[in-house]
Amino acid sequence: MNNTERTHRNYPAMNWRSVAARAAMWLLMAAPGIMPAWAPVYAQVATGASEEQQLRDPDARIRERAVRDMGERGNAVYVPSVAALVQDPDEKVRMTVVRTLIRLGSDASLSPLSIAVRDSIPEIRYLAIDGLVNHYLQGYVNTGFGGVFRSATKRVAGLFDNADSTVVDRDTRLDQVVVETLRRAMIGAPDMNTRVRAARAAGILRASTLSPDMVAAAFGENVELTAEILRALRKIADFSAGPRLVFLLNYPQLSIQREAAITLGLLRTTEAIPELRQLFENTLDKEVRKAALEALAFMPTVETAPIFEDSLRDRDGHIRASSALALGRLKDPRHLGVLEQVRLGERDEGVKLAIAFALIMNGKHVLLDQVVSALGSRLRGGEAEAYLVEAARDDTVRDALYPRLYHKEASVRAGLCRVLAASGDSRSINYLEVLLKDRDNNVVAAASRAVRILRTQPVR
Secondary structure (H helix, E strand, C coil): CCHHHHHHHHCCCCCHHHHHHHHHHHHHHHCCCCCCCCHHHHHHHHCCCCHHHHHCCCCHHHHHHHHHHHHHHCCHHHHHHHHCCCCCCCHHHHHHHHHHHHHHCCHHHHHHHHHHCCCCCHHHHHHHHHHHHHHHCCCCECCCCCCCCCEHHHHHHCCCCCCCCCCCCCCCCCCHHHHHHHHHHHHHCCCHHHHHHHHHHHHHCCCHHHHHHHHHHCCCCCHHHHHHHHHHHHHHCCHHHHHHHHHHHHCCCHHHHHHHHHHHHHCCCHHHHHHHHHHHHHCCCHHHHHHHHHHHHHCCCCCCHHHHHHHCCCCCHHHHHHHHHHHHHHCCHHHHHHHHHHHHHCCCHHHHHHHHHHHHHCCCHHHHHHHHHHHHCCCCHHHHHHHHHHHCCCHHHHHHHHHHHHCCCHHHHHHHHHHHHHHCCCCHHHHHHHHHHCCCHHHHHHHHHHHHHHHHCCCC
Protein backbone atom coordinates (compact mmCIF):
# COMPACT_ATOMS: atom_id res chain seq x y z
CA MET A 1 0.00 0.00 0.00
CA ASN A 2 1.57 3.33 -1.02
CA ASN A 3 1.38 6.54 1.01
CA THR A 4 -1.47 7.95 -1.06
CA GLU A 5 -3.64 4.84 -0.62
CA ARG A 6 -2.86 4.77 3.12
CA THR A 7 -3.89 8.42 3.45
CA HIS A 8 -7.20 7.87 1.62
CA ARG A 9 -7.95 4.83 3.75
CA ASN A 10 -7.28 6.59 7.04
CA TYR A 11 -9.00 9.85 6.04
CA PRO A 12 -12.12 9.20 3.96
CA ALA A 13 -13.44 12.03 1.78
CA MET A 14 -15.52 14.60 3.64
CA ASN A 15 -18.35 16.60 2.13
CA TRP A 16 -18.53 20.39 2.40
CA ARG A 17 -20.79 20.28 5.46
CA SER A 18 -18.37 18.20 7.52
CA VAL A 19 -15.40 20.34 6.46
CA ALA A 20 -17.16 23.56 7.37
CA ALA A 21 -18.41 22.11 10.64
CA ARG A 22 -14.96 20.94 11.69
CA ALA A 23 -13.52 24.33 10.78
CA ALA A 24 -16.09 26.00 13.00
CA MET A 25 -15.34 23.64 15.87
CA TRP A 26 -11.59 24.26 15.44
CA LEU A 27 -12.17 28.00 15.66
CA LEU A 28 -14.19 27.60 18.83
CA MET A 29 -11.48 25.50 20.49
CA ALA A 30 -8.49 27.46 19.19
CA ALA A 31 -9.89 30.89 19.98
CA PRO A 32 -12.59 30.72 22.67
CA GLY A 33 -13.03 34.47 22.68
CA ILE A 34 -13.86 34.65 18.99
CA MET A 35 -17.12 33.20 17.64
CA PRO A 36 -18.10 34.07 14.08
CA ALA A 37 -21.83 34.67 13.48
CA TRP A 38 -22.08 31.57 11.30
CA ALA A 39 -20.22 29.25 13.64
CA PRO A 40 -23.25 28.04 15.68
CA VAL A 41 -25.00 26.91 12.50
CA TYR A 42 -22.17 24.67 11.38
CA ALA A 43 -21.44 23.55 14.91
CA GLN A 44 -25.03 22.33 14.98
CA VAL A 45 -24.40 20.36 11.78
CA ALA A 46 -21.23 18.90 13.32
CA THR A 47 -23.19 17.47 16.21
CA GLY A 48 -25.20 15.35 13.79
CA ALA A 49 -28.53 16.94 14.74
CA SER A 50 -31.37 15.83 12.46
CA GLU A 51 -33.14 18.33 10.23
CA GLU A 52 -36.27 17.97 12.31
CA GLN A 53 -34.25 18.99 15.37
CA GLN A 54 -32.79 21.94 13.46
CA LEU A 55 -36.30 23.14 12.61
CA ARG A 56 -37.00 23.29 16.37
CA ASP A 57 -33.66 24.87 17.31
CA PRO A 58 -33.85 28.01 19.49
CA ASP A 59 -31.49 29.78 17.06
CA ALA A 60 -33.51 31.33 14.20
CA ARG A 61 -30.48 31.15 11.90
CA ILE A 62 -30.37 27.39 12.24
CA ARG A 63 -34.09 27.08 11.59
CA GLU A 64 -33.85 29.29 8.52
CA ARG A 65 -30.88 27.33 7.17
CA ALA A 66 -32.71 24.04 7.64
CA VAL A 67 -35.78 25.35 5.79
CA ARG A 68 -33.61 26.69 2.99
CA ASP A 69 -31.80 23.36 2.64
CA MET A 70 -35.12 21.57 2.28
CA GLY A 71 -36.20 24.00 -0.42
CA GLU A 72 -32.99 23.56 -2.36
CA ARG A 73 -33.51 19.79 -2.43
CA GLY A 74 -36.85 20.33 -4.18
CA ASN A 75 -38.57 17.32 -2.59
CA ALA A 76 -42.23 17.91 -1.75
CA VAL A 77 -42.00 15.40 1.10
CA TYR A 78 -40.59 18.26 3.21
CA VAL A 79 -43.73 20.42 2.91
CA PRO A 80 -45.40 19.35 6.21
CA SER A 81 -42.20 19.95 8.16
CA VAL A 82 -41.60 23.33 6.56
CA ALA A 83 -45.26 24.35 6.90
CA ALA A 84 -45.03 23.93 10.67
CA LEU A 85 -42.87 27.08 10.75
CA VAL A 86 -45.19 29.31 8.69
CA GLN A 87 -46.00 31.25 11.88
CA ASP A 88 -42.46 31.19 13.29
CA PRO A 89 -41.68 34.17 15.57
CA ASP A 90 -38.77 35.20 13.31
CA GLU A 91 -39.81 37.02 10.11
CA LYS A 92 -36.74 35.85 8.17
CA VAL A 93 -37.67 32.26 8.94
CA ARG A 94 -41.25 32.88 7.83
CA MET A 95 -40.11 34.47 4.57
CA THR A 96 -37.84 31.50 3.86
CA VAL A 97 -40.71 29.16 4.68
CA VAL A 98 -42.92 30.86 2.08
CA ARG A 99 -40.15 30.75 -0.50
CA THR A 100 -39.59 27.06 0.17
CA LEU A 101 -43.30 26.23 0.00
CA ILE A 102 -43.50 27.94 -3.39
CA ARG A 103 -40.45 26.14 -4.66
CA LEU A 104 -41.64 22.73 -3.51
CA GLY A 105 -44.93 23.32 -5.35
CA SER A 106 -47.15 20.76 -3.64
CA ASP A 107 -50.91 20.80 -3.12
CA ALA A 108 -50.08 20.59 0.57
CA SER A 109 -48.41 24.02 0.27
CA LEU A 110 -51.72 25.79 -0.40
CA SER A 111 -52.99 25.78 3.18
CA PRO A 112 -49.79 27.15 4.79
CA LEU A 113 -49.42 29.72 2.00
CA SER A 114 -52.97 30.83 2.73
CA ILE A 115 -51.98 31.29 6.37
CA ALA A 116 -48.98 33.35 5.25
CA VAL A 117 -51.33 35.70 3.34
CA ARG A 118 -52.42 36.91 6.81
CA ASP A 119 -48.84 37.50 8.01
CA SER A 120 -48.02 40.75 9.80
CA ILE A 121 -45.22 41.53 7.34
CA PRO A 122 -46.50 42.97 4.01
CA GLU A 123 -43.71 41.46 1.91
CA ILE A 124 -44.55 37.99 3.21
CA ARG A 125 -48.21 38.54 2.35
CA TYR A 126 -47.31 39.64 -1.19
CA LEU A 127 -45.07 36.65 -1.78
CA ALA A 128 -47.63 34.22 -0.38
CA ILE A 129 -50.31 35.55 -2.75
CA ASP A 130 -47.94 35.25 -5.69
CA GLY A 131 -47.12 31.74 -4.47
CA LEU A 132 -50.78 30.74 -4.67
CA VAL A 133 -50.84 31.94 -8.28
CA ASN A 134 -47.59 30.13 -9.03
CA HIS A 135 -49.14 26.84 -7.92
CA TYR A 136 -51.57 27.05 -10.84
CA LEU A 137 -49.36 29.02 -13.24
CA GLN A 138 -45.84 27.63 -13.01
CA GLY A 139 -43.19 30.26 -13.66
CA TYR A 140 -45.25 33.18 -12.33
CA VAL A 141 -42.71 33.49 -9.53
CA ASN A 142 -38.96 33.26 -9.95
CA THR A 143 -38.14 30.66 -7.30
CA GLY A 144 -34.35 30.94 -7.19
CA PHE A 145 -32.89 31.37 -3.73
CA GLY A 146 -30.08 33.53 -5.05
CA GLY A 147 -32.10 36.74 -4.94
CA VAL A 148 -35.42 38.34 -4.19
CA PHE A 149 -38.40 36.43 -5.54
CA ARG A 150 -40.13 38.31 -8.33
CA SER A 151 -43.62 37.93 -9.67
CA ALA A 152 -44.32 37.71 -13.38
CA THR A 153 -46.36 40.92 -13.23
CA LYS A 154 -43.19 42.89 -12.48
CA ARG A 155 -41.07 41.07 -15.05
CA VAL A 156 -43.62 41.36 -17.86
CA ALA A 157 -44.33 45.04 -17.27
CA GLY A 158 -40.97 46.02 -18.72
CA LEU A 159 -41.37 43.92 -21.84
CA PHE A 160 -44.93 44.44 -23.00
CA ASP A 161 -47.45 47.27 -22.90
CA ASN A 162 -50.21 44.95 -21.75
CA ALA A 163 -49.77 42.14 -19.23
CA ASP A 164 -53.47 41.23 -19.29
CA SER A 165 -52.69 37.99 -21.12
CA THR A 166 -51.38 36.41 -17.91
CA VAL A 167 -54.17 33.99 -17.00
CA VAL A 168 -54.66 30.30 -16.22
CA ASP A 169 -56.25 27.88 -18.66
CA ARG A 170 -60.02 27.64 -18.77
CA ASP A 171 -60.05 24.15 -17.31
CA THR A 172 -58.11 25.10 -14.17
CA ARG A 173 -59.89 24.07 -10.97
CA LEU A 174 -59.14 26.13 -7.89
CA ASP A 175 -58.97 24.90 -4.32
CA GLN A 176 -61.67 26.62 -2.28
CA VAL A 177 -59.11 27.48 0.40
CA VAL A 178 -57.30 29.61 -2.18
CA VAL A 179 -60.49 31.32 -3.35
CA GLU A 180 -61.58 32.19 0.19
CA THR A 181 -58.08 33.41 1.06
CA LEU A 182 -58.06 35.79 -1.89
CA ARG A 183 -61.56 37.02 -1.05
CA ARG A 184 -60.59 37.88 2.52
CA ALA A 185 -57.36 39.53 1.42
CA MET A 186 -59.07 41.59 -1.27
CA ILE A 187 -61.75 43.04 1.02
CA GLY A 188 -60.09 42.96 4.45
CA ALA A 189 -56.28 43.05 4.24
CA PRO A 190 -54.68 45.70 6.50
CA ASP A 191 -52.96 47.48 3.59
CA MET A 192 -54.14 48.43 0.12
CA ASN A 193 -51.18 46.83 -1.68
CA THR A 194 -52.21 43.40 -0.37
CA ARG A 195 -55.79 44.01 -1.53
CA VAL A 196 -54.57 45.01 -4.98
CA ARG A 197 -52.35 41.95 -5.20
CA ALA A 198 -55.23 39.68 -4.18
CA ALA A 199 -57.51 41.20 -6.84
CA ARG A 200 -54.81 40.68 -9.44
CA ALA A 201 -54.39 37.06 -8.37
CA ALA A 202 -58.14 36.46 -8.50
CA GLY A 203 -58.22 37.70 -12.07
CA ILE A 204 -55.26 35.62 -13.17
CA LEU A 205 -56.82 32.53 -11.58
CA ARG A 206 -60.24 33.32 -13.10
CA ALA A 207 -61.88 33.06 -9.69
CA SER A 208 -65.38 33.70 -11.04
CA THR A 209 -67.13 33.22 -7.70
CA LEU A 210 -65.35 36.37 -6.46
CA SER A 211 -66.93 38.57 -9.13
CA PRO A 212 -69.65 39.99 -6.80
CA ASP A 213 -67.03 40.85 -4.18
CA MET A 214 -64.94 42.56 -6.84
CA VAL A 215 -67.81 44.68 -8.08
CA ALA A 216 -68.58 45.76 -4.51
CA ALA A 217 -64.91 46.61 -3.89
CA ALA A 218 -64.78 48.67 -7.10
CA PHE A 219 -67.06 51.23 -5.42
CA GLY A 220 -64.20 52.23 -3.12
CA GLU A 221 -62.06 55.34 -3.41
CA ASN A 222 -58.70 53.66 -4.01
CA VAL A 223 -57.78 54.18 -7.65
CA GLU A 224 -55.23 51.38 -7.85
CA LEU A 225 -57.61 48.78 -6.39
CA THR A 226 -60.46 49.84 -8.68
CA ALA A 227 -58.20 49.62 -11.73
CA GLU A 228 -56.94 46.16 -10.74
CA ILE A 229 -60.49 44.92 -10.15
CA LEU A 230 -61.52 46.11 -13.62
CA ARG A 231 -58.62 44.23 -15.18
CA ALA A 232 -59.49 41.13 -13.14
CA LEU A 233 -63.14 41.24 -14.21
CA ARG A 234 -62.02 41.28 -17.84
CA LYS A 235 -60.17 38.02 -17.30
CA ILE A 236 -63.02 36.40 -15.38
CA ALA A 237 -65.41 37.52 -18.14
CA ASP A 238 -68.49 37.79 -15.95
CA PHE A 239 -70.81 39.52 -18.40
CA SER A 240 -73.45 40.06 -15.74
CA ALA A 241 -71.10 42.42 -13.87
CA GLY A 242 -71.01 44.99 -16.67
CA PRO A 243 -74.18 47.01 -15.95
CA ARG A 244 -73.03 47.73 -12.38
CA LEU A 245 -69.77 49.21 -13.66
CA VAL A 246 -71.17 51.81 -16.07
CA PHE A 247 -71.00 54.53 -13.40
CA LEU A 248 -67.20 54.27 -13.46
CA LEU A 249 -67.16 56.02 -16.84
CA ASN A 250 -67.75 59.21 -14.83
CA TYR A 251 -64.97 58.49 -12.31
CA PRO A 252 -62.83 61.60 -11.59
CA GLN A 253 -59.56 59.86 -12.55
CA LEU A 254 -59.06 59.49 -16.30
CA SER A 255 -57.16 56.22 -15.81
CA ILE A 256 -60.30 54.64 -14.31
CA GLN A 257 -62.47 55.99 -17.14
CA ARG A 258 -60.11 54.27 -19.57
CA GLU A 259 -60.05 50.94 -17.70
CA ALA A 260 -63.82 51.03 -17.24
CA ALA A 261 -64.41 51.66 -20.95
CA ILE A 262 -62.21 48.74 -22.00
CA THR A 263 -63.85 46.45 -19.44
CA LEU A 264 -67.39 47.40 -20.48
CA GLY A 265 -66.49 46.72 -24.09
CA LEU A 266 -64.99 43.30 -23.40
CA LEU A 267 -67.99 42.40 -21.24
CA ARG A 268 -70.29 43.48 -24.12
CA THR A 269 -72.25 45.81 -21.83
CA THR A 270 -74.68 47.23 -24.36
CA GLU A 271 -76.29 49.36 -21.63
CA ALA A 272 -73.10 51.45 -21.68
CA ILE A 273 -73.23 52.31 -25.41
CA PRO A 274 -74.83 55.80 -24.98
CA GLU A 275 -72.31 56.78 -22.28
CA LEU A 276 -69.38 55.37 -24.27
CA ARG A 277 -70.45 57.24 -27.37
CA GLN A 278 -70.75 60.47 -25.42
CA LEU A 279 -67.32 59.86 -23.86
CA PHE A 280 -65.75 59.27 -27.28
CA GLU A 281 -67.24 62.44 -28.73
CA ASN A 282 -66.61 64.77 -25.77
CA THR A 283 -63.50 63.72 -23.86
CA LEU A 284 -60.34 65.78 -24.32
CA ASP A 285 -58.09 62.90 -23.27
CA LYS A 286 -56.67 60.92 -26.21
CA GLU A 287 -56.29 57.66 -24.27
CA VAL A 288 -59.85 57.78 -22.94
CA ARG A 289 -61.12 58.56 -26.44
CA LYS A 290 -59.32 55.51 -27.86
CA ALA A 291 -60.61 53.29 -25.07
CA ALA A 292 -64.19 54.47 -25.59
CA LEU A 293 -64.11 53.69 -29.32
CA GLU A 294 -62.40 50.35 -28.66
CA ALA A 295 -65.25 49.48 -26.27
CA LEU A 296 -67.88 50.50 -28.83
CA ALA A 297 -66.07 48.38 -31.42
CA PHE A 298 -66.70 45.24 -29.34
CA MET A 299 -70.46 45.76 -29.62
CA PRO A 300 -71.11 47.69 -32.86
CA THR A 301 -74.63 48.51 -33.95
CA VAL A 302 -76.26 49.90 -37.07
CA GLU A 303 -76.59 53.21 -35.21
CA THR A 304 -72.87 53.43 -34.36
CA ALA A 305 -71.64 52.18 -37.78
CA PRO A 306 -71.28 55.73 -39.22
CA ILE A 307 -68.85 56.57 -36.39
CA PHE A 308 -66.61 53.68 -37.42
CA GLU A 309 -66.74 54.49 -41.14
CA ASP A 310 -65.75 58.10 -40.41
CA SER A 311 -62.99 56.99 -38.04
CA LEU A 312 -61.36 54.69 -40.61
CA ARG A 313 -59.44 57.77 -41.77
CA ASP A 314 -58.57 59.11 -38.34
CA ARG A 315 -54.96 60.25 -37.81
CA ASP A 316 -54.58 57.83 -34.89
CA GLY A 317 -53.77 54.25 -35.95
CA HIS A 318 -55.47 52.80 -32.87
CA ILE A 319 -58.71 54.55 -33.80
CA ARG A 320 -58.47 53.27 -37.38
CA ALA A 321 -57.82 49.70 -36.21
CA SER A 322 -60.73 49.73 -33.76
CA SER A 323 -63.03 51.05 -36.46
CA ALA A 324 -62.02 48.27 -38.84
CA LEU A 325 -62.61 45.64 -36.16
CA ALA A 326 -66.06 47.07 -35.47
CA LEU A 327 -67.10 46.91 -39.12
CA GLY A 328 -65.82 43.35 -39.29
CA ARG A 329 -67.92 42.34 -36.31
CA LEU A 330 -71.01 43.89 -37.86
CA LYS A 331 -70.70 41.45 -40.79
CA ASP A 332 -72.59 43.85 -43.01
CA PRO A 333 -71.55 43.60 -46.70
CA ARG A 334 -72.43 47.26 -47.18
CA HIS A 335 -69.12 48.14 -45.52
CA LEU A 336 -66.94 45.94 -47.73
CA GLY A 337 -66.31 48.69 -50.25
CA VAL A 338 -64.93 51.19 -47.75
CA LEU A 339 -62.83 48.50 -46.05
CA GLU A 340 -61.27 47.45 -49.35
CA GLN A 341 -60.62 51.06 -50.22
CA VAL A 342 -58.83 51.97 -46.98
CA ARG A 343 -56.86 48.72 -47.10
CA LEU A 344 -55.19 49.79 -50.34
CA GLY A 345 -53.99 53.07 -48.87
CA GLU A 346 -53.12 51.91 -45.32
CA ARG A 347 -49.41 51.85 -44.41
CA ASP A 348 -49.55 50.85 -40.76
CA GLU A 349 -49.03 47.07 -40.52
CA GLY A 350 -51.12 46.79 -37.35
CA VAL A 351 -54.07 48.57 -38.95
CA LYS A 352 -53.72 46.45 -42.10
CA LEU A 353 -53.99 43.36 -39.92
CA ALA A 354 -57.19 44.70 -38.34
CA ILE A 355 -58.64 45.43 -41.78
CA ALA A 356 -57.75 41.90 -42.89
CA PHE A 357 -59.67 40.58 -39.87
CA ALA A 358 -62.68 42.72 -40.83
CA LEU A 359 -62.67 41.39 -44.37
CA ILE A 360 -62.29 37.79 -43.17
CA MET A 361 -65.31 38.26 -40.93
CA ASN A 362 -67.18 39.36 -44.03
CA GLY A 363 -66.27 36.19 -45.93
CA LYS A 364 -62.91 37.12 -47.52
CA HIS A 365 -61.12 33.99 -46.26
CA VAL A 366 -58.32 34.43 -48.77
CA LEU A 367 -56.83 36.95 -46.32
CA LEU A 368 -56.47 34.29 -43.63
CA ASP A 369 -52.94 33.59 -44.81
CA GLN A 370 -51.94 37.15 -43.95
CA VAL A 371 -53.20 36.90 -40.39
CA VAL A 372 -51.99 33.32 -39.88
CA SER A 373 -48.48 34.23 -41.04
CA ALA A 374 -48.43 37.11 -38.56
CA LEU A 375 -48.60 34.54 -35.74
CA GLY A 376 -44.88 34.05 -36.27
CA SER A 377 -44.15 37.75 -35.79
CA ARG A 378 -42.80 38.93 -32.44
CA LEU A 379 -44.32 42.34 -33.06
CA ARG A 380 -47.75 41.32 -34.39
CA GLY A 381 -48.17 37.76 -33.12
CA GLY A 382 -50.34 38.73 -30.16
CA GLU A 383 -52.71 40.79 -32.27
CA ALA A 384 -52.97 38.08 -34.91
CA GLU A 385 -53.74 35.43 -32.30
CA ALA A 386 -56.49 37.55 -30.73
CA TYR A 387 -58.07 38.18 -34.13
CA LEU A 388 -58.00 34.50 -35.06
CA VAL A 389 -59.43 33.44 -31.70
CA GLU A 390 -62.41 35.68 -32.38
CA ALA A 391 -62.75 34.81 -36.05
CA ALA A 392 -62.48 31.05 -35.38
CA ARG A 393 -65.72 31.11 -33.41
CA ASP A 394 -67.34 31.08 -36.84
CA ASP A 395 -67.58 27.51 -38.17
CA THR A 396 -66.53 28.44 -41.71
CA VAL A 397 -63.43 30.31 -40.52
CA ARG A 398 -62.49 27.48 -38.17
CA ASP A 399 -62.81 24.95 -40.98
CA ALA A 400 -60.57 27.14 -43.14
CA LEU A 401 -57.91 27.15 -40.42
CA TYR A 402 -57.52 23.36 -40.23
CA PRO A 403 -55.39 23.00 -43.41
CA ARG A 404 -53.20 25.87 -42.18
CA LEU A 405 -52.60 24.06 -38.87
CA TYR A 406 -49.64 22.30 -40.46
CA HIS A 407 -47.81 25.49 -41.46
CA LYS A 408 -44.08 25.24 -42.18
CA GLU A 409 -43.21 27.59 -39.28
CA ALA A 410 -43.34 26.03 -35.82
CA SER A 411 -44.32 29.32 -34.17
CA VAL A 412 -47.35 29.52 -36.46
CA ARG A 413 -48.35 25.91 -35.75
CA ALA A 414 -48.11 26.54 -32.00
CA GLY A 415 -50.11 29.75 -32.37
CA LEU A 416 -52.90 27.98 -34.22
CA CYS A 417 -53.00 25.37 -31.46
CA ARG A 418 -53.61 28.18 -28.96
CA VAL A 419 -56.30 29.61 -31.21
CA LEU A 420 -58.14 26.30 -31.36
CA ALA A 421 -57.72 25.78 -27.62
CA ALA A 422 -59.76 28.96 -27.18
CA SER A 423 -62.22 28.65 -30.07
CA GLY A 424 -62.16 25.04 -31.22
CA ASP A 425 -64.76 22.32 -30.76
CA SER A 426 -64.77 18.54 -30.50
CA ARG A 427 -64.00 18.25 -34.24
CA SER A 428 -60.78 20.21 -33.72
CA ILE A 429 -59.29 17.46 -31.58
CA ASN A 430 -58.63 15.11 -34.50
CA TYR A 431 -56.65 17.80 -36.33
CA LEU A 432 -54.70 18.75 -33.22
CA GLU A 433 -53.77 15.17 -32.39
CA VAL A 434 -51.64 15.03 -35.54
CA LEU A 435 -49.37 17.67 -33.98
CA LEU A 436 -48.82 15.59 -30.86
CA LYS A 437 -46.04 13.99 -32.90
CA ASP A 438 -44.64 17.27 -34.22
CA ARG A 439 -40.86 17.64 -34.41
CA ASP A 440 -41.00 20.87 -32.38
CA ASN A 441 -41.47 20.48 -28.62
CA ASN A 442 -43.31 23.80 -28.28
CA VAL A 443 -45.85 22.71 -30.87
CA VAL A 444 -46.35 19.37 -29.10
CA ALA A 445 -46.92 21.18 -25.80
CA ALA A 446 -49.40 23.63 -27.37
CA ALA A 447 -51.28 20.82 -29.14
CA SER A 448 -51.42 18.72 -25.97
CA ARG A 449 -52.78 21.65 -23.99
CA ALA A 450 -55.41 22.39 -26.65
CA VAL A 451 -56.58 18.77 -26.75
CA ARG A 452 -56.80 18.66 -22.96
CA ILE A 453 -58.86 21.85 -22.81
CA LEU A 454 -61.21 20.88 -25.61
CA ARG A 455 -61.88 17.47 -24.06
CA THR A 456 -63.12 19.15 -20.90
CA GLN A 457 -65.53 21.45 -22.76
CA PRO A 458 -69.20 20.63 -23.44
CA VAL A 459 -69.73 19.10 -26.88
CA ARG A 460 -70.92 21.62 -29.43
